[in-house]
Amino acid sequence: MRATTDNGLLAPVPDADGAPFWDFAARGELRIQICSDCREPRFPPRPCCPKCHSFTSSWRLTSGTGHIWSYVRPHPPLLPGYAAHAPYNVVLVELADAPGIRLVGNLVASPDAEIDSAAPEDLRIGAAVRAVFPRVQGMALPRWTPERS
């Protein structure tokens, strides 16, 4: 698997523990790994529960909603594919139904929009967001759009 997409952005390289996350994303589902013994959610996926040390787990479907817990707007020097979009955003999203579980991604204006497409007023800590699953080089890559109420 290539490490970059056609436009020079880094592509995920799933490992054995994370492969189910990407398979569910391909179906438009945001699932997180939970411990089968103590029910503790964990992300990123890994073999052992950090709370009870169990090696059994399953994948819980989430609502795909959350809020921006933090964000950055990277500026050059950047990899060439990212420099073309600077300044873009990188958001850290805490899931609504799994407090403490935070995923890194990009806030975009619409599912297939570029990583520099979000309106500045939508990029704020606490803003409600929803996962979307655009196809990037044949792979569903979760990103976030503003949740309109």
Ligand SMILES: [Zn+2]
């Ligand atoms: Zn556990």
